[in-house]
Structures are given as C-alpha cells and as structure tokens.
Amino acid sequence: MGRGGYSWGRPQVRGKDQRERPAQAKKVYHRPIVVWNITRGCNLSCVHCYISAKRAPDPMELSTSEAKDVAGQLADYGVPVVLFSGGEPLVREGLLEVASYAKSKGLRLGLSTNGTLLTRIKVREVMSAGFSCAGISIDGPEAINDKSRGAIGAYEDALMGIRNSLAEGLRVSLRFTFTRHNHKYLDEIFELVEREGIPRVCIYHLGYSGRGEKISERASLTSDEIREAMEWCMEWPDRFVQKGLDVEVLTVNNHADSPYLLMRLAEQRPDQVEEAARLLALNGGNSSGVGISSIAPLGTVRPDQFSNSLTLGNVRTRSFGEIWEDTTNPKMFCLKATPRALMGRCGRCPVLPLCNGNSRSRAFAATGSYWESDPACYPTANELDRVAEITGAS
Numbered sequence: 001m002g003r004g005g006y007s008w009g010r011p012q013v014r015g016k017d018q019r020e021r022p023a024q025a026k027k028v029y030h031r032p033i034v035v036w037n038i039t040r041g042c043n044l045s046c047v048h049c050y051i052s053a054k055r056a057p058d059p060m061e062l063s064t065s066e067a068k069d070v071a072g073q074l075a076d077y078g079v080p081v082v083l084f085s086g087g088e089p090l091v092r093e094g095l096l097e098v099a100s101y102a103k104s105k106g107l108r109l110g111l112s113t114n115g116t117l118l119t120r121i122k123v124r125e126v127m128s129a130g131f132s133c134a135g136i137s138i139d140g141p142e143a144i145n146d147k148s149r150g151a152i153g154a155y156e157d158a159l160m161g162i163r164n165s166l167a168e169g170l171r172v173s174l175r176f177t178f179t180r181h182n183h184k185y186l187d188e189i190f191e192l193v194e195r196e197g198i199p200r201v202c203i204y205h206l207g208y209s210g211r212g213e214k215i216s217e218r219a220s221l222t223s224d225e226i227r228e229a230m231e232w233c234m235e236w237p238d239r240f241v242q243k244g245l246d247v248e249v250l251t252v253n254n255h256a257d258s259p260y261l262l263m264r265l266a267e268q269r270p271d272q273v274e275e276a277a278r279l280l281a282l283n284g285g286n287s288s289g290v291g292i293s294s295i296a297p298l299g300t301v302r303p304d305q306f307s308n309s310l311t312l313g314n315v316r317t318r319s320f321g322e323i324w325e326d327t328t329n330p331k332m333f334c335l336k337a338t339p340r341a342l343m344g345r346c347g348r349c350p351v352l353p354l355c356n357g358n359s360r361s362r363a364f365a366a367t368g369s370y371w372e373s374d375p376a377c378y379p380t381a382n383e384l385d386r387v388a389e390i391t392g393a394s
Contacts, residue, residue, distance in 0.1 A: 031078045032293040032324065035112070035305040037085050038067065039092035040297045044114050045150035046139075048177050048219070050306050051296075052210040053087040061297040062316075064094035068101045070295065070315045075105035077321035083135075085112035085305065087297070090122065096129040103130025110135065112175075115161030116154055123161075123168040133171040135202065136162050140182040140189065148182065162196060173200040179219040183229045190236040199247060203233055205254035205376060207306040208365035216365065223378035230260055253306070255285040255355035256377040259387040262354075263379065266390050277391045285356030289335030293324065303335055306361040310370070331370060335360070344373035350388035 041057035042049070062070065074082060082102060089095050090113055099109055111126060115136035118126070126134070139148040142155040149155075165172045176182075176189050186203070193201045205226075208216045221229065233251055240247040251257045258280045265273045284291070289303035289312075296302060299316045301323045312332055313323035327333040334341055341347075342357045349355075357363075358374035366375045379387070 030287070030291045031080055032287070032291050033081045033083065034074060034079050034320075035083045035085055035292065035294045036070075037087065037294060037296050037305060038062070038089050038095065038098070039087045041091045042087040042114075043091055043116065043151075044088065044154060046114075046137075046211070047148050047150070047215055048179065048206060048210075048212040050207045050210040050212050051087065051308065057087070057092065058297055061092075062299050064097055066299070066316065067094065067098040070299070070320065071098060071102035071107065072105060073315060073320045075102070075107050077319070077324070079107065079320075081108045081110060083110040083112055084131075088114055088117070090117045090126075096125055099126075099129040099131060108132065113137075113161070114149065114154070114158060115165075116151075116157035118161030118164050120164045120168060123164050123170055127168065127170055131170070133173060134165055135173040135175050136165070137175040137177070138189070138192070139177060140185040144182050144185060148179075159196075162198065166197060171200075172198050173202055174198050175202045175204060177204040177206060178221070178229055179206055179215070180221055180225065181219060183221060183225060186229055186232045190232070190239075193247060194240070194243075194245065200250070201247065202250045202252050203229070204252045207253055207359070208362040209306040209308045212306075213365045220376070226254075226376070226378045227260075230257060234261065234264060253359060254374075254376050254378075255358050256374075256379055258283075258285065258354040259351050259379050259384055262387050262390060263383055266386075273390055280354055281391075285354055286358055286360070287356070288360055289332055293320075295320070303332070304361065306359065307364075308361070309364065310361075334371070341371060342373070343369070343371050345377065346373040347371075350384055351391065354387070354391075 037051055039057045039061055040051060040053050041055065042053035084095065084099065086092065089111060103109055109131045111131045111134040113134055113136055136158060138155065138158050139145045145155040146152050162172055162174065174193055178186065206212055206216065206220055233249060237249045262273060262277055265276055288307065292304050294302040294305040295315060299314045301312045301315060301320060302310055303312065310331060312329060313326065327336060339352055340357045346357045358377055360370045362376055363372045363374045364370045
C-alpha cells in the first residue's frame with residue numbers, strides 16, 4: 001500500500017542483523033545533558049516514580065569523593081548541563097559539596113526536586129552551590145497530588161517550595177506527570193502556573209519504568225485522552241500570550257507530540273508549519289543515548305533516566321566519555337544510528353525523523369524489545385501520512 005493507506009507490511013532493511021551488529025559509528029558525538037540520579041533516597045513515595053525511590057539511600061551509592069570525581073569526568077568531557085535528580089536530591093548527604101565542585105569545573109547545574117524541602121534558607125544554599133534552576137513537581141490539586149505523592153501536606157509543602165524559590169530568584173519549572181487519574185486537572189495546573197508567576201511548565205507523559213511501569217496498565221491514557229490533554233497544552237500558550245505573560249510550555253517523554261503539533265498547526269495556522277517543521281527536525285526527536293544520558297545512584301550509565309534495565313557501563317570503572325562513545329555496545333550503536341533500526345509501527349513510520357522512535361524504555365517495558373514500537377504513539381496512520389505530506393517527507 002502507498003502512503004495514503006499506510007503500509008503495515010514487514011520493514012525493509014531494518015532487520016535483526018542490523019540491530020545487533022556492534023559496528024563502529026562515526027566518532028562525532030553530542031555532549032549530552034546528564035540526568036544524575038545522585039540518590040535513591042526520598043522523603044516521598046510517588047506512585048509513578050521511575051527509579052522506585054526508597055525512604056533511605058542505598059548504602060552503595062557513590063560517595064561524596066566519588067561523586068566529585070564523576071563531576072570532573074563530566075566537565076572534562078564537555079557535558080553542557082547536569083540535572084541533579086533522585087529520589088530526592090536534597091536528602092543526599094554532600095549534595096551541595098558535589099554541586100559546588102561541579103560548578104567550579106564549569107558545569108551548568110539544574111535541580112529536579114519535589115520541592116517540599118525548599119525553605120528560603122535551603123533555596124539560598126542551593127543557589128550558592130551553583131544551581132540556576134529547579135524543576136518542582138506537582139501532580140494536580142491538593143488531594144490528587146497528596147495521594148499520588150504518598151504524603152498528606154506534600155502539595156502545600158511543594159507550593160511553598162515554589163514560592164520560596166521564586167522569591168529568592170531561583171528560576172522554577174513546574175513539572176506535571178499526567179496519568180488517567182489526574183489529566184483532567186491540567187486546566188488547574190495551568191491556572192496555578194499563571195497565578196504563581198511560574199515561567200515554565202513541563203508536562204510529562206508517563207514513563208514505564210520503576211513504579212511507573214507497575215501502574216502503566218491502569219494509569220496510561222488512551223489515545224483519545226492523550227489528545228484531550230495535548231489540546232490543553234496547545235491552547236494555554238495562546239492564553240498566556242493574550243494576557244501578556246511569558247510562559248514556556250513543554251511536553252516531555254513522548255515525541256509523537258511533534259507530528260501531532262504539526263497536524264494541528266496545518267489546520268489552524270498553516271503559515272507556521274514550515275518553520276515549526278524545521279525546528280522539530282533540528283530537535284531530532286528522542287535523543288536517548290545521543291543528546292541525553294543518565295547516571296544512576298551506584299554509578300551506572302544509562303541512555304536516559306527511564307532506561308533502568310539498560311546498562312552501558314559504570315563511572316566507577318570507566319570514564320563517562322569512554323562509556324558514552326563506546327559503540328561496540330550493540331545497543332549504544334543502534335541508539336546512535338540514523339535512522340534507528342526499529343520494528344513494528346515505528347520502523348515503518350513516514351515521519352520517523354520527527355520523533356526518532358519515541359521512548360525506547362517504554363517500548364521495552366511493553367514488548368520486551370528496545371526496538372519495537374512505543375505503545376504511547378497516538379497519531380493515527382492517516383494522520384502520520386498527512387504530516388508526511390505537509391512536511392514533504394512523503
């Protein structure tokens with residue numbers, strides 16, 4: 001069948017042999033943003049936690065001395081940004097010492113936190129250590145958030161953390177992970193962003209890892225529900241502009257949002273499609289193993305923070321740069337390949353360069369293969385063909 005009907009036949013070229021061949025890729029690599037899960041310890045117990053955080057840190061976590069050595073590795077390799085995450089990084093002993101050292105080596109630092117520990121004094125300490133921004137998570141209105149986060153009062157504490165951060169001049173990004181249980185409250189999240197003067201909001205699709213994988217069957221949205229949520233995400237930026245507010249709205253962890261956005265632009269603002277398509281093509285879609293990486297609490301390097309079952313190496317025994325450029329690892333080679341050798345619907349997608357196969361960790365959780373299709377891809381076959389026509393990919 002042609003593009004108009006969308007072919008579901010067997011993909012050509014992208015077969016098993018290509019996916020498993022540990023060949024050499026060109027020695028030109030992105031310096032990735034690193035999500036550093038510096039501890040598994042956390043003061044909350046969120047139902048969707050991708051690392052399955054615990055109340056107590058793992059006793060085998062990198063020591064402060066080891067962590068400073070890793071910070072030096074990242075600086076030497078030229079990593080542009082390090083995002084300290086957890087668990088809850090603020091419960092990690094020695095966090096600020098490691099951060100200060102990383103900053104002194106020239107690294108840009110961000111903090112990913114539940115916000116509940118951000119007193120005015122703590123915010124000042126965080127800023128003094130070199131953090132320039134904080135992503136603070138809220139999962140909906142108070143009752144919904146506290147149930148999702150496993151603690152009464154978590155909402156009020158996180159909101160106070162946001163207010164303290166803004167008052168001290170720390171740039172804040174509100175983070176919201178939508179599930180079947182809270183996506184109806186997106187409108188209230190955007191109202192909160194407006195009311196509190198938060199300059200950035202990141203709407204995360206559910207990652208199928210850690211506790212997120214355990215709840216995926218009952219918490220994942222249907223394609224229609226994702227569309228409903230995306231309509232809110234596309235409508236609210238217009239509202240902000242109309243009110244003269246400078247608020248950045250991002251959607252995260254589902255690059256199928258790219259073709260969906262282009263489809264909506266083609267219907268509503270056709271004059272913006274060409275420039276949007278150009279920018280999305282430059283972005284390149286999913287960058288796991290290319291433009292983003294993760295270091296786990298015990299030093300394990302992964303292609304992203306959601307790929308808990310994929311180990312590329314450990315910074316205790318090899319430098320981060322060596323691990324990142326080692327394409328003798330078949331999975332690393334395939335993640336860096338252009339195009340990726342994917343199977344199923346992803347392998348036959350007419351606009352694959354826009355999303356680059358979407359989430360490999362979600363595909364693995366759903367199918368047992370890193371190279372199968374991501375079940376959270378929600379545009380229809382006809383819509384993808386339409387986007388291919390719009391962008392000239394067909």
